[in-house]
Amino acid sequence: MALVLWGLFGVDMNVWLDAFLRLQLIVIVMTVTVMALIYVERKFVGRIQMRLGPMRTGPYGTLQSVADAVKLLTKEDLRPATADFWLFELAPYVTFVPVFMTLLALPFMEDWGVRDLQLGLFYIVAVSGVTVIGYIMAGWASDNKYALLGAVRSAAQLISYEIPLILAVLAVSMVAGSLNLNDIILQQDTIPNALLQPLPFLILLTATLAELSRRPFDIPIGESEVVGGPWVEYSGIRWSIIFALTEYAGLWGMAVLGSLVFLGGWEFPFGTSGFWGDFDFLYQMALVFAKSSFLILTMMLISATFPRLRIDQLMAFCWKILLPFGFLQIVINGIVLMYLDSEVTRDIALFATSGALLVAMAYVTYLATRQPSREARVAAMVAARSIQ
Amino acid sequence: MQALFENYLAVLLAAGTGCILVITAIIGAKLLAPYSPNREKATPYECGMLPIGRVRTQIHVRYYVYAILFLIFDVEAVFLFPWAVSLVQAGEVALYSMIVFILILGFGLGYAWKKGALEWK
Numbered sequence: 001m002a003l004v005l006w007g008l009f010g011v012d013m014n015v016w017l018d019a020f021l022r023l024q025l026i027v028i029v030m031t032v033t034v035m036a037l038i039y040v041e042r043k044f045v046g047r048i049q050m051r052l053g054p055m056r057t058g059p060y061g062t063l064q065s066v067a068d069a070v071k072l073l074t075k076e077d078l079r080p081a082t083a084d085f086w087l088f089e090l091a092p093y094v095t096f097v098p099v100f101m102t103l104l105a106l107p108f109m110e111d112w113g114v115r116d117l118q119l120g121l122f123y124i125v126a127v128s129g130v131t132v133i134g135y136i137m138a139g140w141a142s143d144n145k146y147a148l149l150g151a152v153r154s155a156a157q158l159i160s161y162e163i164p165l166i167l168a169v170l171a172v173s174m175v176a177g178s179l180n181l182n183d184i185i186l187q188q189d190t191i192p193n194a195l196l197q198p199l200p201f202l203i204l205l206t207a208t209l210a211e212l213s214r215r216p217f218d219i220p221i222g223e224s225e226v227v228g229g230p231w232v233e234y235s236g237i238r239w240s241i242i243f244a245l246t247e248y249a250g251l252w253g254m255a256v257l258g259s260l261v262f263l264g265g266w267e268f269p270f271g272t273s274g275f276w277g278d279f280d281f282l283y284q285m286a287l288v289f290a291k292s293s294f295l296i297l298t299m300m301l302i303s304a305t306f307p308r309l310r311i312d313q314l315m316a317f318c319w320k321i322l323l324p325f326g327f328l329q330i331v332i333n334g335i336v337l338m339y340l341d342s343e344v345t346r347d348i349a350l351f352a353t354s355g356a357l358l359v360a361m362a363y364v365t366y367l368a369t370r371q372p373s374r375e376a377r378v379a380a381m382v383a384a385r386s387i388q
Numbered sequence: 389m390q391a392l393f394e395n396y397l398a399v400l401l402a403a404g405t406g407c408i409l410v411i412t413a414i415i416g417a418k419l420l421a422p423y424s425p426n427r428e429k430a431t432p433y434e435c436g437m438l439p440i441g442r443v444r445t446q447i448h449v450r451y452y453v454y455a456i457l458f459l460i461f462d463v464e465a466v467f468l469f470p471w472a473v474s475l476v477q478a479g480e481v482a483l484y485s486m487i488v489f490i491l492i493l494g495f496g497l498g499y500a501w502k503k504g505a506l507e508w509k
């Protein structure tokens with residue numbers, strides 16, 4: 001398909017140059033998106049808390065992110081005298097580079113991503129897992145108690161929630177029969193995967209929030225507990241690279257991934273054929289933008305309205321609820337895909353089983369988190385007293 | 389093979405670009421930001437007090453238990469991915485052997501659960 005705007009990339013070009021130009025475009029888009037997301041989050045959370053959010057810099061505070069960037073760039077960059085030099089200096093690279101590398105495999109439009117990897121989904125899951133090493137490096141090197149505590153907490157949380165994330169992605173790749181993101185999108189022309197696999201969609205959303213240490217899951221970086229976690233000792237530009245760039249680029253990347261894999265990406269309501277010929281990419285871009293914005297705003301809403309979990313609740317939710325249900329989903333998917341040949345019955349069966357599992361998971365979570373009745377609590381207190 | 393090479397060349401280039409991005413930002417800050425270190429600034433932050441005691445102490449064993457459990461399930465995911473993609477072509481034998489594999493893992497998880505490895509006490 002010949003695209004007017006992207007014709008440059010249809011031309012037979014040197015491989016290095018082609019990859020380089022595409023990556024530069026990603027860098028620019030990522031920087032702008034991160035700045036926009038910081039502004040949007042501050043405004044959005046402000047509205048939820050009945051504040052106005054940033055209003056002073058520029059019309060309606062739109063230049064707030066630029067002002068923040070300038071301030072962080074001109075701020076003194078400190079390192080504790082007792083810190084481990086190499087680990088401290090290298091931690092921002094190890095944290096940011098994997099997040100940037102995941103953006104490479106995302107097809108933002110039909111025929112347009114940096115690269116169309118055959119194992120795209122596997123690549124994204126594998127590469128984004130490296131970030132946790134940066135957290136541990138920073139926490140260990142800082143020579144600070146809060147940083148070390150935050151680092152081991154984030155290690156425990158990030159590796160735990162990686163498994164449900166993998167299982168959710170795996171369930172979708174079973175339905176699609178492919179790990180190539182373009183293939184997965186092309187199969188969703190009538191029904192998006194979020195309908196066929198509602199449980200993995202929910203697991204992906206939850207695990208994404210936990211992987212990004214966003215608010216209900218911000219135990220590693222909780223301000224009132226470990227004052228910023230692994231990044232206590234980082235200041236100025238290094239803090240902004242780690243915190244702003246990594247966190248918001250990760251949020252963007254995961255939201256785009258979710259919209260491509262579960263919500264049908266550029267394919268779902270209109271199909272590939274399109275009605276604008278060469279300008280199809282416009283509505284495809286708008287579709288991906290709308291779907292990923294929806295996911296990002298959902299995550300911001302969850303972040304703004306839920307209280308922080310306790311660490312035992314967090315680990316129990318991952319290991320005792322998300323993980324067993326993720327495995328159940330995979331086994332059931334395997335049986336359904338093996339024995340149902342016709343596409344209609346297959347889709348209905350997938351929707352029914354996954355929906356039933358979702359309801360079951362909600363019920364189990366309700367049972368596990370329910371407050372014991374007043375009588376039971378009194379009885380427990382009496383029993384505890386009689387032991388003493 | 390050529391396509392594979394071209395694709396993962398871009399991955400390599402992306403790693404380089406990410407590093408250059410960070411280096412550029414840090415060099416920019418070096419040029420623009422003030423730099424006047426002193427002893428107080430170079431002490432680790434501990435809510436305004438002088439740091440008390442050692443930092444690199446022992447970490448509770450439960451973190452290691454979770455790390456070991458993670459290793460088991462992460463390695464298992466590597467086996468699951470090729471199976472998931474070629475499920476229908478591989479046939480019933482593959483399906484049932486994988487169900488047995490997942491059951492064994494489930495028993496492992498149940499054992500860890502019963503032993504109290506999943507409790508955060």
